[in-house]
Amino acid sequence: MVDREKRWRGSDQLDQRGRPPRSLMVALVLACLTLVTLDYHGGPDSPMEPARRVVGEALGPVETGTATLVRPFTSVPAWFRSRQSLQGELADLEAENSRLRSEAATASFDRNRLAEYEGLTAAAGTLGYALVPARVVALGPSQSFSRTVTIDAGSAAGVRPDMTVINNDGLVGRILRVTRTTATVLLILDPDSVVGSRLGESMELGFLQGRGVLGRQGRLDLELVDGSVIPARNDTVVTWGSQGGAPYVSGIPVGRVTSVFRSLRETTQRAVIAPYVDFGSLDLVGVIVPSGTLSDRAVIEADGTLQ
Amino acid sequence: MTGLRAAVAALAVVVALILQVSLFPHLAWQGIVPNLCLLVVVGAALTRGAQFAAVLGFVAGLALDLAPPADHVAGRWALALVIVGYVAGRVRQETRPTATAVIATVAATSFIGTSVFALSGMLLRDPVLPVTEMLQVIVVAVAFDVLLTPFVLPPVMTMFQRLEPVRTA
8 A cells, every 4th residue: 555655656657646547537427417417307396406405504604604704895995986086976966966856846747646656556565565685695606607696685584486686776686596594596687587577668568688697787688579669768677577476576677778679580679778786786685575574684664664 | 634635625615615606706807706616626636636636626516506606507517627627637747837837727727617617508508698708708717717826726736735645654
């Protein structure tokens, strides 16, 4: 045994050390292919789901802890913004402010009417939904060619698969799977994500699909059901909603139309949507849960109260 | 010793994985982060040979496939990193490899690993993406891995070298 150890260091045995046994390589590759086959054909109830859950239960808290440690440092670059960029920002905001003020002044009638409707929807809202706040603790790499993140709220916080995830700006994605303390969110940018949505102005229905992995901001493709409708630029896109609010509740703003094109092969109109959410700096999000859900943290009800 | 070695290797993979998903996204370029798990596997291959690295590659790949934010078909990273471990192990030399050799190995294996992952995705249509975009991701990923090599590989290789069974015992 000692001899063999010694001889392995010698150059004559280099090849033996460099080349692993063929049986081992075959076994490893076959194991990988078996996993792929099992998971690919299993679909949502594949035999790999329990394994994912076990790994998630183990690593989820570690990810949460690491993200908590890292968070104070990620805000450092924001301190070093130059005076000029701050001034530019101020000018932009002032311009936007005055534009909004004039809009608000001219639209008092609309506003009154809207207030009535809003009262109705708020009433409906209090019957339905509440928000569980959560933070993003891990992001999947682009090398995996998918856009998913982990948030630090899991089944203990009342989060279940197929719930809608939003933030201040709009729709973020939906819950794919949960562990006790974490949940995996499929972002709407993921090429596998399809969101039923509606144009704000014409109420036309369509399907929003993620465009791929590159870009901090990201883009979405909107395909309208009715091919004759041409979406207006800067028109808002909101979710259409599905039965029982799963996976997406209705009326969540998603983004605005940036450009429209008609593909020759297909008969439908396609529009490119810029999402309202900045996916590059995603942090605080909310999961929409049924009102009155039991949770390990404060739940924000539709009327703004904490529970 | 073997148990300890396995435990340390597994710990290195877990640390790499956690840093990769929780810390490096803040430094990422368009969501592309350095593939630390791949660097650990290459480090193991350059010090301990292809056999150990292929097994470690399987473990690391499985962790990448199953740990929370992942949503692709399981087994794809495992396959990619087994191949990475094998290829990197074959270029291993008796003497400690030079810096250039290490960087070349990282670049080559990073390209192979990410490409194998992308190709398996194309075969399984999971998800459907334009090839140009995939190539762009692969090129940036290789650049990132090479950039991180001077910081990650020396400690990893020293660690695996220390764990080598004592030859005179």
